[in-house]
Amino acid sequence: MRIFPASLALACALLGACSADVPAPTTPAAGPALQLHAEPWPLPADASAAQPDLVAAPDGSLLLSWLAPDARGHQLRYARFSAGRWQPARQIARGDDWFVNWADTPHLRASADGALWAQWLRRSAGNPHAYDVLLARSADGRQWSAPVTVHDDGTxxxxxxVSLWPEGADGMGIAWLDGRRTAGTGHGDGDGHGQGNGQGAMTLRSARFDARLRKHDEQELDAMTCDCCQTGAHAGASGILLVYRGRDAGEVRDIHLRRRVAGGWQPSRRVHADDWVMPACPVNGPAVTAYGDEAWVAWYTAPQGEPLLRLAHSGDGGATFGAPRVPDRGTAVQGRVQVAADADGLWLAWLREDARGQSLWLARYSPSLERELGRLRVALLQGRGRGTGFPRLLADRGNARLVWTDVVAGRPVLRGTVVSPVAAASAP
Structure with missing residues (x-):
């Protein structure tokens, strides 16, 4: 999104956009237990499409959403993948006043009753960086409700x-970064982000919506967060896990976690004390997933000036995390991470960019992260920089499904692949 101008050169280095050629990552010396095999996954998206989301529905089908430009603005569209094939794509909504951005993207989720919920952004004022979060629901995937504005501050x-998660039998939970306290404070640099020490800071809020789109239990979860890093959430047996990039008065921007159990939201805490002092938003949020009582968080950081990709495991549902491992490091590391888990372990996806181009990588880990089982360069992208956005990852019947944006001849296009693990041949 936008970065504090005084720190633009620093951010360029940290985000890898100015990196020289760096060797591609390799699997640890112990060797992989699996070979990873990728097959193209044709997608039903429009010829020009970007900002994908990929999630599973309660019936086991998969839901893919994307933004497509049209003559008057943009459409938010989706398609369902079931029984090995795509159903026809459908329109959720369209508008000519939407806020469309490579980093702050729409989301689609299904609640426990099978209803679909979609979220997107709409400009709210003359300021190009003022926009609202809209939420709509469809009981049948065809007819959609009029959208409601998630927040009511009016600033x-x-x-x-935004992050979404199923709530109860038919509701949806939501968390978002909220700039209401930045209004009229003269904060920041005029580029839309608060950089003050506690005054006009971005906040993290949450609420839940019922099937009639009535809001309940809105609350502030953190009074000072990083301005424009993605949030991530997972709803599982151990409760709701919500991760985001925090911020304090000393400009430490580490990854924080809020865990909601039966008694409510527990206090915020850092997943790991990186102590990354960063005077601007890196636009690079964390990802979280869980399976049973195990949970994992992946994130980008650069505490000593070297970009790192970190990955941490919890064996108690997110209550505590062990020391993280570092799957990748160096100026080529873009981050933009995704994680997905199943009974056999964890999938991790991330982006790199060096002089040879931008590439999408996938690794497979044992549940405890003690072993990296396999690693694969999934794709070498034609696009560079921010236009490729954030990949999406889903675990599906032992395989990994990936969807990402590439940029071909100046036009964004969606690509997909299915990665299957194959046991490595034993040495003779």
Missing amino acids: ATEHGF
Whole structure:
């Protein structure tokens, strides 16, 4: 999204956009237990499409959403993958006043009753960086409700970077970054982000919506967060896990976690004490997933000036995390991480960019992260920089499904692949 101008050169180095050629990552010396095999996964998206989301529905089908430009603005569209084939794509909504951005993207989720919920962003004022979060619901996937604005502060400020999760039998939980306290404070640099020490800071809020789109239990979860890093959430047996990039008065921007159990939201804490002092938003949020009582968080950081990809495991549902491992490091590391888990372990996806181009990588880990089982360069992209956005990852029947944006001849296009693990041949 936008970065504090005084730190633009630093951010360029940290994000790898100015990196020289760096060797591609390799699997640890112990050797992989699996070979990873990728097959193309044709997608039903429009010829020009970007900002995908990929999630599973309660019936086992998969839901893919994307943004497609049209003559008057943009459409938010989706398709369902079931029984090995795609159903026809459908329109969720369209508008000519939407806020469309490579980093702050729409989301699609299904609640426990099978209803679909979609979220997107709409400009709210003359300021190009003032926008609202809209939420709509469909009981049948065809007819959609009129959207409601998730927040009711009425300020011409930023609201976005949303996470959704199923709530109860038919509801939806939501968390978002909220800029209401930045209104009229003269904060930051005029580029839409608060950089002050506690005054006009971005906040993290949450609420839940019922099937009639009535809001309940809105609350502030953190009074000072990083301005424009993605949030991530997972709803599982151990409760709700919500991760985001925090921020304090000393500009430490480490990854924080809020865990909600039967008694409510527990206090925020850092997944790991990186102590990364960063005077601007890196636009690079964390990812979280869980399976049973195990949970994993992946994130980008650069505490000593070297970009790192970190990955941490919890054996108690997110209550505590062990020391993280570092799957990748160096100036080529873009981050933009995704994680997905199943009974056999964890999938991790991330982006790199060096002089040879941008590439999408996938690794497979044992549940405890003690072993990296396999690693694969999934794709070498034609696009560079931010236009490729954030990949999406899903675990599906022992395989990994990936969807990402590439840029071909100046036009964004969606690509997909299915990666299957194959046992490595034993040495003779």
